[in-house]
Amino acid sequence: MTKSLFPGFDGLMSLSRREGVDVRPTLLRVLTDLYVQTRIHSDDEQRQFTELATRLIDQVDDATRAAVKAKLAIYPQTPVPVLQKLGLVAAQEGRRVPLAREIPTPAPAPAPVRTPSEAELRMASNMAMQPKDAAEIHDMFFRAGASERALILHNLAQTPLKAAPRIPTVRAKRAIQILEMAAIAGDVENFALELGDSLILPSRVAAQIVDDAGGEALAVAARALDMPSPNFQRILLFFKPAIGTSVNEVYRLARLYDRLSDRSALVMLAAWRGSTLAVTRAKYQPSLHDGERQRARAGAGQTRPAVQPGAMPPRRTGTDGSSER
Numbered sequence: 236m237t238k239s240l241f242p243g244f245d246g247l248m249s250l251s252r253r254e255g256v257d258v259r260p261t262l263l264r265v266l267t268d269l270y271v272q273t274r275i276h277s278d279d280e281q282r283q284f285t286e287l288a289t290r291l292i293d294q295v296d297d298a299t300r301a302a303v304k305a306k307l308a309i310y311p312q313t314p315v316p317v318l319q320k321l322g323l324v325a326a327q328e329g330r331r332v333p334l335a336r337e338i339p340t341p342a343p344a345p346a347p348v349r350t351p352s353e354a355e356l357r358m359a360s361n362m363a364m365q366p367k368d369a370a371e372i373h374d375m376f377f378r379a380g381a382s383e384r385a386l387i388l389h390n391l392a393q394t395p396l397k398a399a400p401r402i403p404t405v406r407a408k409r410a411i412q413i414l415e416m417a418a419i420a421g422d423v424e425n426f427a428l429e430l431g432d433s434l435i436l437p438s439r440v441a442a443q444i445v446d447d448a449g450g451e452a453l454a455v456a457a458r459a460l461d462m463p464s465p466n467f468q469r470i471l472l473f474f475k476p477a478i479g480t481s482v483n484e485v486y487r488l489a490r491l492y493d494r495l496s497d498r499s500a501l502v503m504l505a506a507w508r509g510s511t512l513a514v515t516r517a518k519y520q521p522s523l524h525d526g527e528r529q530r531a532r533a534g535a536g537q538t539r540p541a542v543q544p545g546a547m548p549p550r551r552t553g554t555d556g557s558s559e560r
Contacts, residue, residue, distance in 0.1 A: 258489065260299040261468040263291040267303045268419065271310045285314045292320050299465075364396045364502075369509025376503065377443065377452070384451045385491060391499040398501035399459070399508065406433060407460045415466055418474035426474065430456055440507050450478050454492045458500035467492055 270276070270284050292300060304321045307313040318324045364372075376387055402410070410433035417426040423445060431441030434456060444452040450471065457467045468489060472479035479485065 258468060258485070259291055260295045261465045261472070263288065263295050263299060263303055264465065265469055265472055266291070267306055271306055274312060276312060281312075281314050285316050288314075288317050289320045292317075364505050364509050366509050368396070369506040372503070372506040373440075373510035376506075377447070381449055381451065381487070384449065388451070388455070388491075388495060388499045388503070391502045392496045394502060396502055397505065398498055399505040401497075401501065402433060402460055404461075407462075409433075410460055411462050411466055414460075414462075415470060418470040421473070434459060434504060434507075436504075436507055437511050440511065444507075448477070450475055450484070450488045451491065454488055454495060455500045455503050458492065458495045458497060459504045461497070464489070464493060 266284070266287055270280075270288075276284070288303075292303070295303075300321070304323070307317060307321065308323055313323075315324065372387075372391075376384060379387060410429055413429045414426060414433075417423075417429065427438070427441045427445045430436070430444065431438055434441070436444075444456050447453065453470070453475070454467065457470070468485070471485060471488060477484075478488065
């Protein structure tokens with residue numbers, strides 16, 4: 236099962252220990268989702284799932300453990316060692332199953348009050364992005380390589396350009412759920428449709444983000460929705476097979492996503508929206524320009540008639556002063 240459904244597992248684990256990017260919660264969630272999708276498993280699949288799941292259960296946070304426990308508790312083919320590890324069955328006969336302890340909710344820390352810096356005041360300025368600037372940022376980003384894109388996103392955090400407003404929390408949460416379900420199902424069309432609707436993007440730009448091979452555009456879109464990092468990693472693993480099967484690519488994008496600021500993503504979102512207006516203007520500008528030139532030629536070619544309609548023609552006089560008719 237590991238080889239066919241989740242390649243590179245051992246490599247991801249070793250790189251996680253070496254690089255310090257913890258993807259174990261995501262791995263356990265993905266591994267569980269893949270396992271419960273099928274009702275019948277071979278002995279080898281059960282053995283591999285048991286080995287991997289029992290290894291990861293003790294290494295993840297309480298929220299991940301609770302989510303996995305909820306899925307495996309109702310799944311009829313969950314191996315007994317995994318049930319025991321989760322406390323769903325007694326480890327020995329005659330012993331009661333211990334109740335799961337309540338996950339404590341930490342009190343929110345009060346936000347520190349401080350004076351905004353000069354850079355923050357500049358960033359909060361009302362300098363709207365012009366369509367031409369938006370189109371240049373859009374084209375420069377999609378033409379750039381991985382390292383150049385990371386630099387562009389870093390610089391956007393310091394630009395005084397106005398960022399797009401945040402997506403409302405309720406709408407963003409709904410979009411994250413739909414996007415994750417579409418990614419697991421491999422539904423590219425609905426994924427692009429939901430991405431465009433939630434971020435208020437035209438279908439052309441949404442498709443460009445989805446089709447982007449590097450994955451940075453998808454990271455920006457996810458950050459604009461304030462998507463949690465584990466959800467973004469699951470979308471990568473399911474929706475981008477070329478990235479999900481590469482250990483280095485998974486960790487590169489995971490690091491990029493964790494370092495990507497909300498402001499950088501929202502400024503790029505504003506550029507994506509503004510680039511559409513620039514494309515529309517460029518599309519209709521030639522026809523408008525030609526129309527103006529044609530009207531100018533027509534006005535210049537028209538001459539005032541010598542005799543106005545309804546006026547009497549002038550009389551011609553001879554040399555002797557008599558009029559001629």
